[in-house]
Amino acid sequence: MARTIGSNGARTAEAIRQAGVKLIYKHGYEAMSLRQLAAEVGLQSGSLYKYFENKQNLLFDIVRDHMEDLLGKAEADLEGITDPLARLKTFSAFHLRYHMTRMAHVFIANMEIRSLEDEHRAVVVALRRRYEGLLEEILRQGAQEGVFQVSEPKVATYAIISMLTGICMWYRPGGRLSQDELVDIYTGLVVDGATGPGPATAARAKPLEAAAAQPRDSGARAKPRVARPKTARA
């Protein structure tokens, strides 16, 4: 955590944080040395401690700030929207836009959870749960109102967040599709997944596919609806 420092100090702390993001993204947390970090911001290694007690606290600072920012902005975007379908679209669009522009932060927040000390990891996991809870609640509300067919809101939450977050693995500005078009395509997939089987599936129902056209809100199912791959895997 940053110590009490003036405005110049705050700028330096921010520069260290940004350099940390860059170096951890490139080399991994454990491989990043404080010497590299100091060189990146033009400081002596020994001066870093004025801004961050140690490397672990810098990582915690980066990841916690990212999660708090993500959570706060999502809550602000959803404020005042009550319809579950509109809330789902807003959440999806927010998550996509946020992740398209913060690839390195997202990479670190997901991949270096392993490098956080237990106490720090608990804080970050709790923030992540609150963020996931926003989407889970939207899915539950929509299912209750009969708009969504989601039998397992928690699993669907993980699935949707993975799908949306994945955009930062390949999106680069200036590509063939604009941010708006990508938000459109991904949100379409999310909405269609949440609202249940489309007419095409229902119309084509054959023995294998018949089960897929069933409503997805029945809590327990005796058999899997999907053919198992031919090779058994434990």
Place this chain on the structure above:
Amino acid sequence: MARTIGSNGARTAEAIRQAGVKLIYKHGYEAMSLRQLAAEVGLQSGSLYKYFENKQNLLFDIVRDHMEDLLGKAEADLEGITDPLARLKTFSAFHLRYHMTRMAHVFIANMEIRSLEDEHRAVVVALRRRYEGLLEEILRQGAQEGVFQVSEPKVATYAIISMLTGICMWYRPGGRLSQDELVDIYTGLVVDGATGPGPATAARAKPLEAAAAQPRDSGARAKPRVARPKTARA
């Protein structure tokens, strides 16, 4: 790449590979030392070179093997299946089962692409493209046959693979839901996303939602269908 070695040597090479997966997963590729690796398999550091020329080649070996195995098994599972809906379900179920049991490999294959030298990275990226191509072709075929409503098969491919791969970030054996149930839930989301808007969306179409009920196979769209978040983000 492993040098020509006997069957004992092959076992040792495999033990080194497994130790490499474990250590890279835990510490990151750059942070893993050859000394750690040798200690993990009970060798002297100097003996490692008999099995792998260097650390880079070990990483390449691990990631390439993973991608070749993934691709080969997916092709085997899809063989003989021609219906696009059945192919989509088979691909989805295969990908999920494979990823539920190989978290460390998947983590490394996705996260340490950054650490591969250019020549090695090109090989891995080509294998990944071939794997993604399987799903993209299924989506294109289904769209042509009118079963799926997918305007951008490449984007939908990335979205679906991210969603399915994400299962290895949280799945642990012995949880409340079985592998079959999870395959069922995720595959339902994939199929519903690919087949287009469900009846619930269409029935509730209001000004904001109306656009979402449009078929998704129109190539170009002038306007995004989704409301932008209130805060502009670059």
